[in-house]
Amino acid sequence: xxxxxxxxxxxxxxxxxxxxxxxxxxxxxxxxxxxxxxxxxxxxxxxxxxxxxxxxxxxxxxxxxxxxxxxxxxxxxxxxxxxxxxxxxxxxxxxxxxxxxxxxxxxxxxxxxxxxxxxxxxxxxxxxxxxxxxxxxxxxxxxxxxxxxxxxxxxxxxxxxxxxxxxxxxxxxxxxxxxxxxxxxxxxxxxxxxxxxxxxxxxxxxxxxxxxxxxxxxxxxxxxxxxxxxxxxxxxxxxxxxxxxxxxxxxxxxxxxxxxxxxxxxxxxxxxxxxxxxxxxxxxxxxxxxxxxxxxxxxxxxxxxxxxxxxxxxxxxxxxxxxxxxxxxxxxxxxxxxxxxxxxxxxxxxxxxxxxxxxxxxxxxxxxxxxxxxxxxxxxxxxxxxxxxxxxxxxxxxxxxxxxxxxxxxxxxxxxxxxxxxxxxxxxxxxxxxxxxxxxxxxxxxxxxxxxxxxxxxxxxxxxxxxxxxxxxxxxxxxxxxxxxxxxxxxxxxxxxx
Amino acid sequence: xxxxxxxxxxxxxxxxxxxxxxxxxxxxxxxxxxxxxxxxxxxxxxxxxxxxxxxxxxxxxxxxxxxxxxxxxxxxxxxxxxxxxxxxxxxxxxxxxxxxxxxxxxxxxxxxxxxxxxxxxxxxxxxxxxxxxxxxxxxxxxxxxxxxxxxxxxxxxxxxxxxxxxxxxxxxxxxxxxxxxxxxxxxxxxxxxxxxxxxxxxxxxxxxxxxxxxxxxxxxxxxxxxxxxxxxxxxxxxxxxxxxxxxxxxxxxxxxxxxxxxxxxxxxxxxxxxxxxxxxxxxxxxxxxxxxxxxxxxxxxxxxxxxxxxxxxxxxxxxxxxxxxxxxxxxxxxxxxxxxxxxxxxxxxxxxxxxxxxxxxxxxxxxxxxxxxxxxxxxxxxxxxxxxxxxxxxxxxxxxxxxxxxxxxxxxxxxxxxxxxxxxxxxxxxxxxxxxxxxxxxxxxxxxxxxxxxxxxxxxxxxxxxxxxxxxxxxxxxxxxxxxxxxxxxxxxxxxxx
Numbered sequence: 001x002x003x004x005x006x007x008x009x010x011x012x013x014x015x016x017x018x019x020x021x022x023x024x025x026x027x028x029x030x031x032x033x034x035x036x037x038x039x040x041x042x043x044x045x046x047x048x049x050x051x052x053x054x055x056x057x058x059x060x061x062x063x064x065x066x067x068x069x070x071x072x073x074x075x076x077x078x079x080x081x082x083x084x085x086x087x088x089x090x091x092x093x094x095x096x097x098x099x100x101x102x103x104x105x106x107x108x109x110x111x112x113x114x115x116x117x118x119x120x121x122x123x124x125x126x127x128x129x130x131x132x133x134x135x136x137x138x139x140x141x142x143x144x145x146x147x148x149x150x151x152x153x154x155x156x157x158x159x160x161x162x163x164x165x166x167x168x169x170x171x172x173x174x175x176x177x178x179x180x181x182x183x184x185x186x187x188x189x190x191x192x193x194x195x196x197x198x199x200x201x202x203x204x205x206x207x208x209x210x211x212x213x214x215x216x217x218x219x220x221x222x223x224x225x226x227x228x229x230x231x232x233x234x235x236x237x238x239x240x241x242x243x244x245x246x247x248x249x250x251x252x253x254x255x256x257x258x259x260x261x262x263x264x265x266x267x268x269x270x271x272x273x274x275x276x277x278x279x280x281x282x283x284x285x286x287x288x289x290x291x292x293x294x295x296x297x298x299x300x301x302x303x304x305x306x307x308x309x310x311x312x313x314x315x316x317x318x319x320x321x322x323x324x325x326x327x328x329x330x331x332x333x334x335x336x337x338x339x340x341x342x343x344x345x346x347x348x349x350x351x352x353x354x355x356x357x358x359x360x361x362x363x364x365x366x367x368x369x370x371x372x373x374x375x376x377x378x379x380x381x382x383x384x385x386x387x388x389x390x391x392x393x394x395x396x397x398x399x400x401x402x403x404x405x406x407x408x409x410x411x412x413x414x415x416x417x418x419x420x421x422x423x424x425x426x427x428x429x430x431x432x433x434x435x436x437x438x439x440x441x442x443x444x445x446x447x448x449x450x451x452x453x454x455x456x457x458x459x460x461x462x463x464x465x466x467x468x469x470x471x472x473x474x475x476x477x478x479x480x481x482x483x484x485x486x487x488x489x490x491x492x493x494x495x496x497x498x
Numbered sequence: 499x500x501x502x503x504x505x506x507x508x509x510x511x512x513x514x515x516x517x518x519x520x521x522x523x524x525x526x527x528x529x530x531x532x533x534x535x536x537x538x539x540x541x542x543x544x545x546x547x548x549x550x551x552x553x554x555x556x557x558x559x560x561x562x563x564x565x566x567x568x569x570x571x572x573x574x575x576x577x578x579x580x581x582x583x584x585x586x587x588x589x590x591x592x593x594x595x596x597x598x599x600x601x602x603x604x605x606x607x608x609x610x611x612x613x614x615x616x617x618x619x620x621x622x623x624x625x626x627x628x629x630x631x632x633x634x635x636x637x638x639x640x641x642x643x644x645x646x647x648x649x650x651x652x653x654x655x656x657x658x659x660x661x662x663x664x665x666x667x668x669x670x671x672x673x674x675x676x677x678x679x680x681x682x683x684x685x686x687x688x689x690x691x692x693x694x695x696x697x698x699x700x701x702x703x704x705x706x707x708x709x710x711x712x713x714x715x716x717x718x719x720x721x722x723x724x725x726x727x728x729x730x731x732x733x734x735x736x737x738x739x740x741x742x743x744x745x746x747x748x749x750x751x752x753x754x755x756x757x758x759x760x761x762x763x764x765x766x767x768x769x770x771x772x773x774x775x776x777x778x779x780x781x782x783x784x785x786x787x788x789x790x791x792x793x794x795x796x797x798x799x800x801x802x803x804x805x806x807x808x809x810x811x812x813x814x815x816x817x818x819x820x821x822x823x824x825x826x827x828x829x830x831x832x833x834x835x836x837x838x839x840x841x842x843x844x845x846x847x848x849x850x851x852x853x854x855x856x857x858x859x860x861x862x863x864x865x866x867x868x869x870x871x872x873x874x875x876x877x878x879x880x881x882x883x884x885x886x887x888x889x890x891x892x893x894x895x896x897x898x899x900x901x902x903x904x905x906x907x908x909x910x911x912x913x914x915x916x917x918x919x920x921x922x923x924x925x926x927x928x929x930x931x932x933x934x935x936x937x938x939x940x941x942x943x944x945x946x947x948x949x950x951x952x953x954x955x956x957x958x959x960x961x962x963x964x965x966x967x968x969x970x971x972x973x974x975x976x977x978x979x980x981x982x983x984x985x986x987x988x989x990x991x992x993x994x995x996x
Contacts, residue, residue, distance in 0.1 A: 017545045020538065021519060028522060032530070036720045037738030040518065040775060047515045051549075222534045240535030277538060 016278030057091035083280030113406035153411030189496035191333030198322040235269030264297030271458030291419020356417040424483035514776025555589035581778030611904035651909030687994035689831030696820035733767030762795030769956030789917020854915035922981035
């Protein structure tokens, strides 16, 4: 067993290495690759994708897994065997040529999506999306599911999660948020967001964001920040974690909170066990848990009054005239203002989840056949009206805004909202474990919180699935209550609610 | 045959794609990788090296090659089949575990070399170098050779070249250069190089170098320039060619001519046939030919009076006070000054070749057993005295200066000097083909020369080996005469020789 296990680790480490190479090429494509390099990059990435798929479903891996008779009580072995089996099972079930067809169609779908956005014509994109939905249904059917098709796709990003459970949680969340948004709209105090639209020079924003990110614990010996059109965090090993951001000189929040968000992802990646590099034990457990870390640092910590009690003087001296006449309270109000808006990636932390719920409901209906692709624009607009009380004037501002579907990615969106819920659950627990946490933040001590996250979340890698991890850390299962009470506690003083 | 050929192209394209991925990772390591990322990078690169070696020597490739009965007169097929067979034959002859041992030992040798340099103790490095020499002898014996071991290693970098032929050419070159260096030393006029050591701000150097490189035809849609400790050019496809450079604010020449040098490599890479990407037909034919392109643009064009007749006013306005009182003639003299010096990478274009000849003679003697590793320092110093009339005070300034041997790279150095010879041969031919070439350069027209190089050299990819290519382009075989007469024509006015 010991020898077979060693061989298995060798096999899965090589898959992990290929995935990390893929991540570097993706990062390079978004940051430094010359514009005309895209054709060669597509070839390189397609070869890597095939190599990775072939290895994941390699009979050698299947044989080695067959030789594993339990893990002898060793949690590391148990994790690596379980997670390798999960990936192997998924991979062998889906025929290679189906993977290849999806990759090919999504290349065309992505460019059709771009044209559809440009021309505001959903019709350009619809035929490609129909094919992708059809193929992803096939994928789901090959993988299999107990209750509904969407389960099989959701499982790729949030292993073990069930659509029906998520739907129950989201339903409760939707009702509470709609009510809360209405309360805030009618609240006596309304933040003035115009102060965020003054002039904030890019190089000052970069310097300030770098300082914040370093202060919360991101190591620049093991990572870096670059510029890209769409911000992301690419973790290729715990010692090589790359964040990207983007700047708008006329908007304070984009780069600053965007970088804090990606740094939250980055802290998780840097906190994974170096000794388990390239194996499941050294990998993030789910996208939902990943998002919990980014949201925790971006919103719960980074948009808190305590955080700015420590950093605001610094911001004022960095940005001089643009913040000189702005009180700390006005500033904290502005960065937390809640307004229903059309674009998900620009949404505040309250309405953001309603954008996700909209996508979840449409995806689920698409997959089980209750919604036709051609009816997406109307369904989208109707849901926007229902959930946020606004209606996009164009499909570009509506159902064409996200790239995900053009890549054949269904089941990903819910993890964003799950991340918000997990973040609040974790943070509530951290507040009981570290009773003076707010004071520590007020003093610029972020290490205590980070250490707690490392010990309780990061170090576990994939040892526990998301639902289990939340239970172990907080003693509760997935729940909306901590998030709702966090919102109420935070927004009541800002909006003058009683 | 057609079908087998298509399969062969598919196989070799995938090898080419993996090599290009390797090149991106190497580039990244030298430019943007976080310092602590080195361990994961070593794992990724080692996996890629194994994948590439396995595919090069894959029995499938051998079978497909066996099915090729000639190329039906198609030069593209002929090239791809011949070069694939060459790589396949080399790869199957060398056992995988020998490759693995060399890779492992050279990892240690590289760090021992670093320590030996730091402490100026050749003894730290010697045991590792002994092992590497031993293993490279084994490699050469596996590959086989007609005349001497060194042939088998030289052939990796300069396919088809014979050590004995190179030795004859180098012997003639050595004698002529030693005499020429003495003539220049005693010449009536001596350039004043102190003007190059004034203050040249880095951002101005970067802007100026970017402008020069773009002017000679390097496309920034298909390439970029970054900073690294050791400058290099990484061509991952004709549409993705990356140069690096380094800056010294107290030395005009380093970044400017370094960038022109790498851009010369880059123009070759950008000139390779896009339609043959990732196959031998779309690859550079040898390192010697590669170096001929870098040297042609750096020295023959970039250090010519005609070049600076066009750009010098620009340089003066860019660098203001540092060049205001310097005449064009003084400037051209300074950038062409010849002085025997200890460090190869800092040598001028005349003495540079003597540095190469020294290394070639020592490598050849090491490989055939006439020289012991322990005797390298003394042999090096004696040869420096013989060839350049100077003696390094330390081994760090002597036999420890280059990284090549610590990587097990023997047979590479001669290609640098071969490049100088090829460059002069090509340029002499270009001057007859384009009779007003100097005038065109004086007017800033570099496109005519570049088009000629593209048509006569770049577009051929690996269709012709270096010796054959030189014959086809110039009607002559490898020769030192064009280089020597180029030197005499150029340096006589600068040094006031008659």
